Amino acid sequence: RDPQKTIPAMQQKLEDFREYRRVRKPPKVQEKCQLEINFNTLQTKLRLSGRPAFMPSEGRMVSDIGAGWQRLEQAEKGHEEWLLTELRRLERLDHLAEKFRQKASIHEGWTEGKEVALRDRDSGTASLAQVRALLRKHEAFESDLAAHQDRVEQIAAIAQELNELDYYDSPSVNARCQKICDQWDLLGSLTHSRREALEKTEKQLETIDELHLEYAKRAAPFNNWMESAMEDLQDMFIVHTIEEIQGLIAAHDQFKSTLPDADKEREAILGIQREAQRIADLHGIQLPSNNPYTSVTPQIINSKWERVQQLVPKRDQALQEEQNRQNSNEHLRRQFGSQANRVGPWIQTKME
Template sequence: MVDYHAASQSYQYGPSSAGNGAGGGGSMGDYMAQEDDWDRDLLLDPAWEKQQRKAETAANRICKVLAVNQENEHLMEDYEKLASDLLEWIRRTIPWLEDRVPQKTIQEMQQKLEDFRDYRRVHKPPKVQEKCQLEINFNTLQTKLRLSNRPAFMPSEGKMVSDINNGWQHLEQAEKGYEEWLLNEIRRLERLDHLAEKFRQKASIHEAWTDGKEAMLKHRDYETATLSDIKALIRKHEAFESDLAAHQDRVEQIAAIAQELNELDYYDSHNVNTRCQKICDQWDALGSLTHSRREALEKTEKQLEAIDQLHLEYAKRAAPFNNWMESAMEDLQDMFIVHTIEEIEGLISAHDQFKSTLPDADREREAILAIHKEAQRIAESNHIKLSGSNPYTTVTPQIINSKWEKVQQLVPKRDHALLEEQSKQQSNEHLRRQFASQANVVGPWIQTKME
């Protein structure tokens, strides 16, 4: 072993006096200088340095353990606080989500839906983050405790991760049910609003249609009317009866809507029922008045049925005949473009076929005019004043004769145009054949010269 005390004598630290070694009575300064030399000797001792390093390592480990413990304690406290806050929020939120008290108006339900959307967009996302952070903190804490050979962390009762997950699952179920309830309730209220608006609309339309109908049905205008007027009144009444029958479905729809509003507990059902009852009562009165007027009109109808039948027959036959003449005039004036004899011959054949139908058409025209003349004869013989026109059609005999004359004028013009075009096409065909014949002669000669 090295004698560090002997080796230290060869070094002098600080001032020394001449009488230092002889009498042993050196000054205090010399003693202190010697003590410093001993401390330096200890610092140079490897064993002491090793012990010092061990002590420092142990101290560092202790500090690290203390730091880890403090961090773990901090994580435990954070977990407990986060768990408490999150569970408290879940407990407060679930009753709100489980509230199923419906509102009367769709605006109030839409406000609840808007609040729920705010909850989904604003309030819930931070809580989702807190839940995730809570699980991360719990797993991190358990890992640190396991690495430190410490017992696993056991949260307070009711604050386990499983408790939080159960509460969160309950929250999700309540949230899902709440959203479904909100949407169903809004649809129900929308259905109610739609039905109520539909009821009001149909009721208004029906009331507008019935306005003045009772006065019309009570009017005794048929007592002083002419026969033609009575006939028109009968037709008008028949049309009204058809319209009345068509409105039967509307009245039934109104009653059905009112019934459905009652079943769905509509808040204004009283006014709906009152209005519906008024409509039904008025409908019964209209039915009774319609039947009475029908009987009165039928009693006054005694003459001129033949005239009415003739007018109707005239209208039925005049309308298609008038359409045929208009179509014929269009065809006779139609422009045509042909390139071959076959095409023009087809047009001529169709035109000839059309001309063959003219005698039958003329007979139909005379029959139609005869119907009109017969109606005039019956009216004159019975001193009946007819209205100026047929009530069933606007096609008069003058119109029929005028169009028939126009057809008669257009037929020869069409004949001339077709024959002229036929001559043109025959000339073209002759030229084409002449050209083909010459080409057949010249063609081989040209081919021979080219070879």
């Protein structure tokens, strides 16, 4: 009994056996019958002639031939049963092998491109809303991945059954199954890593978003304060007395006393932006070009602050010059008053 690897080969063996039954065996049946007839005829003739019966040598008696023939019949029956059983086994193997190939091909088609997609670090340039969308998409993929777990288990079970049934091409089946299982484990690991990366990026972007919002809340009033300050520093003034100019100088001095605190606020606001940028640089996140909550950029703040710094000494100079003019005018007024007081009585006397 020589098992074959393929159904056609096994079918050929079965056909060869049937041909033996149809073609090669019948002449032997006739030979056996003829041999029995000849033996019986010989014995009859010997008995009628009064001669002793013919005794064949051991193992060649008719009973021996009959027993050997019976063993042959049993062997033929066992061989035919083995051929049919082996053919059914090969048919089962062929069905399982085709089922394995189909399921493996479907799974391999589904996994195509998944590893590359899971390794993609597209969240590095995404906004908070985009990362949240990527997380929802990833959750859907995780559900799909879990649904395919059953197919992978079926593939492994079929491969195991093919091994147990001694499939001739088991090495290639085992190699393909192992590759699928290894890739499945890798996909599971990459899926877990991508979820962790997305959740981590989401938290980082939430922190950056909170910093952007805080920046906007503080930058807007500070920007308005600087614009008002620039308007005040460039405001034209008309005064007629020393008291009026002294009031303006006092107000200006009061304004200058607030500049250190204002500078601290400016540094704090810019520090918020720097912190957001530091977090982004640390984790490889690309910030949007503009703060989503305000159009006031650090460049605008610095530019306006620099303008305020330039206007302050100009205002100092203008106020000082006006104070000098008012002091001069006051001196002239007093001088005029003194002279008028001396001349006035003389004029009055002359008029009288």
